[in-house]
Amino acid sequence: MTFSQYFSGIFKGIGSLIKGMRVTIGVFTEKKVTQQYPENRDTLILPPRVRGKLVMPHDGNNEHACTACGICQMNCPNGTINIVSEMQEVEGKKKRVLVDYFYNLGQCTFCNLCVLTCPSSAIKFSNEFENSVFQRPKLQEKLNNTGSKLRDKKVTSKSAEADATDSTEVKQDEVAPTLSLEDMVDDKGILNENYKTVGQMAVDELKEKDRRAAMAVTSKEDKA
Ligand code: SF4
Numbered sequence: 001m002t003f004s005q006y007f008s009g010i011f012k013g014i015g016s017l018i019k020g021m022r023v024t025i026g027v028f029t030e031k032k033v034t035q036q037y038p039e040n041r042d043t044l045i046l047p048p049r050v051r052g053k054l055v056m057p058h059d060g061n062n063e064h065a066c067t068a069c070g071i072c073q074m075n076c077p078n079g080t081i082n083i084v085s086e087m088q089e090v091e092g093k094k095k096r097v098l099v100d101y102f103y104n105l106g107q108c109t110f111c112n113l114c115v116l117t118c119p120s121s122a123i124k125f126s127n128e129f130e131n132s133v134f135q136r137p138k139l140q141e142k143l144n145n146t147g148s149k150l151r152d153k154k155v156t157s158k159s160a161e162a163d164a165t166d167s168t169e170v171k172q173d174e175v176a177p178t179l180s181l182e183d184m185v186d187d188k189g190i191l192n193e194n195y196k197t198v199g200q201m202a203v204d205e206l207k208e209k210d211r212r213a214a215m216a217v218t219s220k221e222d223k224a
């Protein structure tokens with residue numbers, strides 16, 4: 001190694017060190033985004049779209065919006081949802097009624113398909129994320145409250161929203177009118193075409209929202 005090669009190596013090393021330090025100092029002066037969890041547990045604010053675990057909101061009358069149609073169970077890609085229902089005579093008509101709604105948190109991939117395809121907005125994801133347990137069977141949960149029943153179809157979204165006091169402390173953004181199985185199937189018991197597209201419509205709606213948000217950002221940038 002020549003004398004000049006020796007010194008050029010040293011200068012290259014110093015240059016590289018300065019480059020790295022510039023990045024380090026830049027990050028050091030940026031606004032901090034790292035949260036000191038669990039120290040900040042009391043003040044922790046999670047983004048609203050965080051998917052902690054699936055819940056079924058109930059109102060103050062211990063009523064939910066699940067018609068036990070089974071669509072969420074059918075759309076779940078890995079058998080996380082297990083719905084137990086029975087036929088009961090309600091006002092002279094035989095109707096399917098929810099008995100138990102089982103959800104296995106240990107299997108859930110949080111894909112949200114069940115929520116998107118539910119025609120009654122009966123389920124949603126809560127922000128509750130501290131879900132560790134010591135025994136795997138404890139991850140199996142029953143989402144419907146004991147003694148709960150289906151909310152009356154005629155309940156308007158506003159009045160239901162007014163007294164909604166969800167036992168899981170999750171407020172429903174909107175309580176959609178419930179669809180019964182009769183609304184979704186034809187005389188032969190086959191799902192009607194409109195209903196089949198509910199999931200796709202929900203996905204399209206989300207895409208449209210994203211598209212509009214992107215357009216808003218672009219127009220802001222153009223104005224600037
Ligand atoms: S109403 Fe919604 S939550 Fe209840 S079974 Fe149907 S899709 Fe699932």
Ligand code: SF4
Pocket residue numbers: 054075076077078079080081107108109110111112113114115
């Ligand atoms: S989020 Fe996905 S995996 Fe979890 S229960 Fe719903 S459909 Fe199944």
